[in-house]
Amino acid sequence: xxxxPELLATAASMAELVRLADAGADAFVLGESxxxxxxxxxxxxxxxxxxxxxxxxxxxxIYAAVNNLIDNETVTLLPEYIKGLAHAGVNAVxxxxxxxxxxxxxxxxxxxxxxxxxxxxTNYATANYWGRKGAGRFVLARELNLDEVLDIKRHTxxxxxxxxxxxxxxxxxxxxxxxxxxxxRCNDGGAAGSSLVTDKDSGLYLIxxxxxxxxxxxxxxxxxxxxxxxxxxxxxxSLHELMEAGVDSFKIEGLLKSTTxxxxxxxxxxxxxxxxxANPESYQFDEQILExxxxxxxSTRELSFGFFYKExxx
Amino acid sequence: MSTLTKIKHRxxxxxxxxxxxxxxxxxxxxxxxxxHYGADAVYIGGQHYGLRSNxxxxxxxxMKEGVRFAEKYGAKVFVATNIYAHNEDLAGIEDYLKxxxxxxxxxxxxxxxxxxxxxxxxxxxxxxxxxxxxSILNWQAVQFWKEEGLPRVVLARExxxxxxxxxxxxxxxxIEAFIHGAMCSSYSGRCVLSNHFTDRDSNxxxxxxxCRWKYDLFVDQDMVNAEDEHKFTMGSKDLCxxxxxPELIEVGVDSFKIEGRMKSVHxxxxxxxxYRQAIDAYFDNPEGYELKQEWIDEINKSANxxxxxxxxxxxxxxxxxxYEPEEKAAxxxxxxxxxxxxxxxxxxxxxxxxxxxPGQEVEFFGPGGxxxxxxxxxxxxxxxxxxxxxxxxMQTIRMKVDYPLKPMDMMRKKVR
Numbered sequence: 001x002x003x004x005p006e007l008l009a010t011a012a013s014m015a016e017l018v019r020l021a022d023a024g025a026d027a028f029v030l031g032e033s034x035x036x037x038x039x040x041x042x043x044x045x046x047x048x049x050x051x052x053x054x055x056x057x058x059x060x061x062i063y064a065a066v067n068n069l070i071d072n073e074t075v076t077l078l079p080e081y082i083k084g085l086a087h088a089g090v091n092a093v094x095x096x097x098x099x100x101x102x103x104x105x106x107x108x109x110x111x112x113x114x115x116x117x118x119x120x121x122t123n124y125a126t127a128n129y130w131g132r133k134g135a136g137r138f139v140l141a142r143e144l145n146l147d148e149v150l151d152i153k154r155h156t157x158x159x160x161x162x163x164x165x166x167x168x169x170x171x172x173x174x175x176x177x178x179x180x181x182x183x184x185r186c187n188d189g190g191a192a193g194s195s196l197v198t199d200k201d202s203g204l205y206l207i208x209x210x211x212x213x214x215x216x217x218x219x220x221x222x223x224x225x226x227x228x229x230x231x232x233x234x235x236x237x238s239l240h241e242l243m244e245a246g247v248d249s250f251k252i253e254g255l256l257k258s259t260t261x262x263x264x265x266x267x268x269x270x271x272x273x274x275x276x277x278a279n280p281e282s283y284q285f286d287e288q289i290l291e292x293x294x295x296x297x298x299s300t301r302e303l304s305f306g307f308f309y310k311e312x313x314x
Numbered sequence: 315m316s317t318l319t320k321i322k323h324r325x326x327x328x329x330x331x332x333x334x335x336x337x338x339x340x341x342x343x344x345x346x347x348x349x350h351y352g353a354d355a356v357y358i359g360g361q362h363y364g365l366r367s368n369x370x371x372x373x374x375x376x377m378k379e380g381v382r383f384a385e386k387y388g389a390k391v392f393v394a395t396n397i398y399a400h401n402e403d404l405a406g407i408e409d410y411l412k413x414x415x416x417x418x419x420x421x422x423x424x425x426x427x428x429x430x431x432x433x434x435x436x437x438x439x440x441x442x443x444x445x446x447x448x449s450i451l452n453w454q455a456v457q458f459w460k461e462e463g464l465p466r467v468v469l470a471r472e473x474x475x476x477x478x479x480x481x482x483x484x485x486x487x488x489i490e491a492f493i494h495g496a497m498c499s500s501y502s503g504r505c506v507l508s509n510h511f512t513d514r515d516s517n518x519x520x521x522x523x524x525c526r527w528k529y530d531l532f533v534d535q536d537m538v539n540a541e542d543e544h545k546f547t548m549g550s551k552d553l554c555x556x557x558x559x560p561e562l563i564e565v566g567v568d569s570f571k572i573e574g575r576m577k578s579v580h581x582x583x584x585x586x587x588x589y590r591q592a593i594d595a596y597f598d599n600p601e602g603y604e605l606k607q608e609w610i611d612e613i614n615k616s617a618n619x620x621x622x623x624x625x626x627x628x629x630x631x632x633x634x635x636x637y638e639p640e641e642k643a644a645x646x647x648x649x650x651x652x653x654x655x656x657x658x659x660x661x662x663x664x665x666x667x668x669x670x671x672p673g674q675e676v677e678f679f680g681p682g683g684x685x686x687x688x689x690x691x692x693x694x695x696x697x698x699x700x701x702x703x704x705x706x707x708m709q710t711i712r713m714k715v716d717y718p719l720k721p722m723d724m725m726r727k728k729v730r
Contacts, residue, residue: 069470069501071451072480078454099454119506120398120447120517125428143509143517144400151401171525172504173548174472175630181531181546183632185539196538204538206529206546208511215532224501225548229510312513314520 002246004277006061008161009266010254012041016262017051020254023263024270027061027249029094033222035074035081036065036094037118038169040254045081049088061091067116068223070097078103086111092137101133112136114161118169119143124155131158137249142168142233146308150245159248164235165265166253167217168306171227176220178204200226200256215300217256228256233306234293237285239272244280261296268293332597333562334569336392336490337586342372344579345380345391350722351583351681352590355390356380357423359575362410363395363403365447365519366575374417381418390420394575395433396445398503398517399426411437423468425503434463441465443490447503447517451477453484460487468571471497471553472625479565488568493555494585494613495573497624499525499548499635525549526636544637551634554621556613557605559592561626577618580648580667583724584616584679591683608683615646615726649676650725653710655718662719663696664704664711670727671703678715680723688715 009025011017017028030043030051043051052062064085082103085093092112093104104111115130116139127138137159140149153160178198198204198220205215214230252269254262268289276283297303337353339345348356359371381391393414407429414422415437422440424430425447433442444459449470456467466488469478482489498505506516507524514520526549531538539545555562572585588609596603622634650664670676672690679685693701694712704711
């Protein structure tokens with residue numbers, strides 16, 4: 001019998017955190033963009049401490065995202081920040097740069113570590129490598145298929161985290177590509193110095209000439225330019241396959257989504273997890289729960305299985 | 315390669331040792347030309363674990379031959395094993411790495427920690443260099459990999475000269491930096507556009523260069539760009555640091571890397587030739603070093619795209635991306651390779667690599683900057699039959715030339 005997986009959400013604000021906690025989230029990824037990548041919102045150390053104070057009595061966990069690609073300047077800030085995270089009482093630090101690992105070892109060795117490099121966390125041997133370095137959890141690339149996910153779970157003693165819902169990042173550049181393009185148009189005499197908001201609330205997206213149906217959100221922040229998938233992963237109806245395998249944490253990515261949407265999604269996954277564990281033997285997926293998500297799904301964004309059932313070539 | 319020796323001299327850092335010039339070699343012929351034209355080391359791809367699944371990669375036998383050839387010049391051969399492995403890739407890694415070690419490969423360039431770790435365990439004579447696919451930007455991460463036992467880290471292409479200097483001053487390790495060639499506009503390894511657009515895995519060599527495709531930009535329902543305007547793209551200009559070698563040398567970069575395992579033999583020879591001359595000129599006389607226009611001219615004859623200096627001085631902006639249709643930047647094509655030259659008669663045997671004919675102006679060039687222009691006179695085949703044009707790929711052509719040539723000198727022609 002496997003243990004109930006954690007239902008992990010993101011939150012753009014304390015208010016969203018409270019609503020998603022009420023909807024059934026067991027844990028949250030929070031942080032600030034100075035150190036963390038592609039966050040739903042900003043939580044400074046003080047706000048993190050506040051989140052922990054709310055979460056801790058409810059047995060909800062708070063994980064701090066320190067998963068940026070770290071530059072020299074940030075390295076100098078890490079010791080204080082890591083100490084601050086420990087003081088705030090976060091349950092784990094999410095990292096993808098060895099500089100963070102070294103800072104945690106030195107300044108707060110009691111903190112749990114979750115390894116997350118997004119698209120490059122692709123096999124169990126690498127999971128175990130980071131396990132030997134101190135990581136307790138391996139966050140899988142979203143480009144893996146289900147067989148690969150299950151195979152990784154079988155071959156590692158680390159906790160395995162899988163994104164089960166929401167958009168994924170498909171391209172990250174240090175460059176400010178939208179602003180560069182707007183500058184080019186301006187220089188080219190086309191648009192008269194139009195100022196375009198490019199942050200994550202700007203509603204910007206790309207359409208590739210040959211793929212008119214697919215809208216790829218794009219935004220800029222202090223960490224560069226991010227392009228996101230045109231579909232939202234939704235593993236709700238196949239969630240039992242991941243639960244049977246004992247996958248430890250299911251993440252719902254709430255980036256670029258409304259609190260109302262995230263609340264409905266979290267509640268849907270909560271129902272499915274609870275229904276499965278009430279009686280795994282006789283569990284049957286209730287299509288009606290998926291309908292609740294479909295009702296609020298942006299019609300331009302496909303609810304897909306991501307790469308879970310796809311074969312890729314190279 | 316031993317650690318750098320540096321001396322402080324009148325407040326300015328001078329280097330006594332030359333940085334390594336590291337060139338790409340997509341196949342055995344390119345390896346030979348890269349080495350002959352002055353590369354201190356070349357990097358190649360094997361049959362597995364490399365990121366150029368379309369390149370005609372080396373078999374172990376070809377690697378051995380490449381290593382033997384390189385040794386004659388005192389040059390080294392590295393193998394790129396820079397994929398992010400999936401479970402199914404794990405089984406053969408040990409044998410593959412042992413095979414590389416046995417073939418005399420000096421180093422692998424690896425991104426996935428499990429390939430790094432496995433190499434150190436099973437193939438101790440192989441050096442392990444951390445790939446740019448790890449997108450390392452900071453000295454602390456470099457320190458981590460040094461403590462893991464790596465002698466060299468290839469930095470992210472996003473590091474500035476200033477950041478490289480900080481890294482060098484904090485960690486005693488060899489630093490390799492890309493100085494020339496095409497660039498991912500994303501952080502290396504942090505792009506799965508191909509996976510989404512074409513079901514090809516970019517981090518295992520399936521990149522379909524979707525960053526160079528054209529996109530319309532929308533805000534809510536409105537298209538930002540006009541229908542007839544040049545569209546949005548992420549495509550970057552190519553890197554070229556020929557004009558800034560002293561800065562790179564003085565900041566302490568240990569290996570200057572040229573990108574392009576998919577590029578032609580003409581490209582590799584031309585680019586290596588220019589950087590070789592520049593590096594040597596600097597070390598012959600650091601105080602009196604001057605950039606030569608002919609090096610820039612040569613580089614431009616091989617360029618595929620407009621050039622820029624990447625992140626070394628500032629984050630690239632509007633001027634560093636390619637929004638307009640790409641015209642072939644280089645107005646020259648590779649036309650032939652010199653096989654033999656006879657001093658007495660002034661006759662050369664040239665292996666045809668592209669169409670050329672009498673009356674046409676061509677350029678001959680060789681290692682070290684030897685160069686002359688020539689109007690093609692009478693040409694014959696080996697049986698001395700006069701030809702109106704050299705039409706057949708790899709055909710041996712006899713022709714008279716105005717100045718002496720050496721085997722492996724090259725001939726190029728203007729694109730019509």
